[in-house]
Amino acid sequence: MAIRDDFPILKREVNGFPLIYLDNAATTQKPQVVIDAMNEYYTSSNANVHRAVHTLAGEATEGYESCRNILKSWFNADRAVLTSGTTEAINLVAHAWGRANLTDGDVIVLTEMEHHSDIVPWQMLAEERNVELRYVPVMEDFTLDMDAYAASLEDAKLVCVVHTSNVLGVRNPLEEIIELAHSNDALVLVDAAQGVPHERIDFKESGADFMAFSAHKMCGPTGIGALLIDADVFETMQPFMGGGDMIETVTITGSTYQTNEHKFEAGTPRIAEAIGWCAAFDWMATLDLKKEHKRLIGIARWVAEQLREMDIPVYGRHEAKDSAVVSFLHPSIHSEDLAHLFDSRGFAVRTGHHCAQPLLTRLGISGTVRASFYLYNTMDEAKQFIEQLKDITERFG
Amino acid sequence: MTYPAELSELIEEFKDVEDKMERLEMVFDMADEVVPFPAEQWTNQTKVQGCQSEAHVHVQLEDGKVLLLSGADAKLVQGLMGILTLAINGSAPAQALLLSPDFAEEMGILNSLSPSRSNGFRNMFDKVMKDIRQFV
Ligand SMILES: Cc1ncc(COP(=O)(O)O)c(C=O)c1O
Numbered sequence: 001m002a003i004r005d006d007f008p009i010l011k012r013e014v015n016g017f018p019l020i021y022l023d024n025a026a027t028t029q030k031p032q033v034v035i036d037a038m039n040e041y042y043t044s045s046n047a048n049v050h051r052a053v054h055t056l057a058g059e060a061t062e063g064y065e066s067c068r069n070i071l072k073s074w075f076n077a078d079r080a081v082l083t084s085g086t087t088e089a090i091n092l093v094a095h096a097w098g099r100a101n102l103t104d105g106d107v108i109v110l111t112e113m114e115h116h117s118d119i120v121p122w123q124m125l126a127e128e129r130n131v132e133l134r135y136v137p138v139m140e141d142f143t144l145d146m147d148a149y150a151a152s153l154e155d156a157k158l159v160c161v162v163h164t165s166n167v168l169g170v171r172n173p174l175e176e177i178i179e180l181a182h183s184n185d186a187l188v189l190v191d192a193a194q195g196v197p198h199e200r201i202d203f204k205e206s207g208a209d210f211m212a213f214s215a216h217k218m219c220g221p222t223g224i225g226a227l228l229i230d231a232d233v234f235e236t237m238q239p240f241m242g243g244g245d246m247i248e249t250v251t252i253t254g255s256t257y258q259t260n261e262h263k264f265e266a267g268t269p270r271i272a273e274a275i276g277w278c279a280a281f282d283w284m285a286t287l288d289l290k291k292e293h294k295r296l297i298g299i300a301r302w303v304a305e306q307l308r309e310m311d312i313p314v315y316g317r318h319e320a321k322d323s324a325v326v327s328f329l330h331p332s333i334h335s336e337d338l339a340h341l342f343d344s345r346g347f348a349v350r351t352g353h354h355c356a357q358p359l360l361t362r363l364g365i366s367g368t369v370r371a372s373f374y375l376y377n378t379m380d381e382a383k384q385f386i387e388q389l390k391d392i393t394e395r396f397g
Numbered sequence: 398m399t400y401p402a403e404l405s406e407l408i409e410e411f412k413d414v415e416d417k418m419e420r421l422e423m424v425f426d427m428a429d430e431v432v433p434f435p436a437e438q439w440t441n442q443t444k445v446q447g448c449q450s451e452a453h454v455h456v457q458l459e460d461g462k463v464l465l466l467s468g469a470d471a472k473l474v475q476g477l478m479g480i481l482t483l484a485i486n487g488s489a490p491a492q493a494l495l496l497s498p499d500f501a502e503e504m505g506i507l508n509s510l511s512p513s514r515s516n517g518f519r520n521m522f523d524k525v526m527k528d529i530r531q532f533v
Binding site: 015016333334335336337340341343344345351352367395396 | 415416417418420421422425449450470471472473474
């Protein structure tokens with residue numbers, strides 16, 4: 001059975017045409033098993049977690065905690081905090097680790113390739129703590145300037161780097177980045193929002209200290225994500241949000257906190273979403289992800305070649321480890337107009353700055369059109385996309 | 398809601414067209430109605446917020462009638478500006494203020510636009526109306 005058949009949404013039409021969904025870097029579609037798991041939870045097990053002894057509470061707690069267990073085994077990690085997504089995971093590091101460990105004059109190294117969610121929390125912290133931010137430039141070939149990176153590490157306490165760029169699809173040389181950081185006693189946070197969907201990552205082997213990602217970019221629900229944390233680093237973090245579930249005891253004179261991940265999960269968590277995410281992992285486990293990635297990067301490379309043949313500039317390189325994201329700029333049709341024209345024929349593509357304005361500034365452009373491919377996309381869809389682009393160019397270009 | 402005759406006709410024309418790409422093309426063609434607002438005069442005050450692309454509007458009075466000048470880099474936005482121009486240019490300010498933004502929906506343009514664009518249109522419309530209000 002084809003992967004596509006597991007995704008009910010792919011059967012719908014948009015403006016009278018079959019949907020061709022190419023906005024996967026923004027969010028991916030959900031297989032029926034994920035929809036069913038969440039539905040089933042609300043239909044038969046809904047309760048709050050960790051608090052009551054009744055049967056439903058037990059089932060809900062088991063469902064929620066099994067997500068943490070799957071995360072730990074899928075990524076080989078000792079600590080996995082469930083968050084609302086990548087953004088909250090990074091903000092959690094800024095608050096729980098940054099505010100406990102950074103002082104005047106410390107340096108955080110970022111890159112120009114970062115998503116806004118891996119820039120703004122650090123700017124906020126920098127203002128509050130008088131911490132210096134250094135940005136590693138992106139070069140003409142869409143890769144990080146590794147010499148500049150090495151030179152920026154003096155006094156660095158933390159390096160924040162995107163695993164794979166959501167605009168370019170470029171997968172950064174994390175192994176080298178992490179090794180260099182560690183040899184300068186800096187910790188490393190990897191924004192793996194675009195990394196985990198296309199590459200199986202071993203967290204411990206990667207050497208990263210923090211890794212943030214979102215379920216919704218890997219066929220799971222929106223509203224949930226995770227922060228993986230190195231076990232030793234975990235112990236140096238202070239609670240961020242206070243409330244129920246994260247405490248050990250509370251008296252009117254003070255409180256003591258949980259010592260495990262619950263310390264960072266104040267309040268009623270995303271139970272249905274955790275259960276949905278488990279189903280997404282189970283579904284993904286049935287696929288040969290390496291083979292699928294090879295197929296997808298092949299499609300992206302083909303699309304990029306076709307675009308270049310049409311004299312359309314492409315921003316990316318599509319090497320074997322990159323993600324299947326194709327960003328381009330049409331020479332005669334405005335990106336926004338192009339996206340509307342595509343939509344009128346059932347194609348979903350993204351336009352704009354993709355929440356990475358510093359990167360686009362470096363590239364000297366204000367936005368791109370982005371087509372991003374995922375597990376259920378086919379070469380046939382890619383061909384239709386190029387055909388459609390040729391038709392649109394002929395009529396409107 | 399009653400619209401100026403020209404706009405009513407246009408709404409009917411749009412309603413007759415099934416194919417969304419064709420409707421978009423019709424909006425693009427309405428860019429011809431725009432009274433150009435040269436990019437050199439674009440400032441933060443003239444900028445329409447919430448648009449994915451650059452969009453600027455400027456309203457002045459000529460012989461007591463509204464004159465909307467506008468410019469944008471996307472054709473679709475230019476087209477929406479053209480429709481608005483057709484609807485209000487040459488009207489007395491008080492008359493222009495009676496226009497409802499619903500026409501974009503009735504023409505089947507708004508639901509063919511992304512939410513951010515819809516907001517962009519709404520922001521443009523509201524900004525033009527606010528600029529007109531200072532003349533009454
Ligand atoms: C590289 C990268 N980082 C962070 C994010 C933010 O993810 P979320 O909105 O799920 O928190 C995204 C999502 O667009 C992304 O692509």
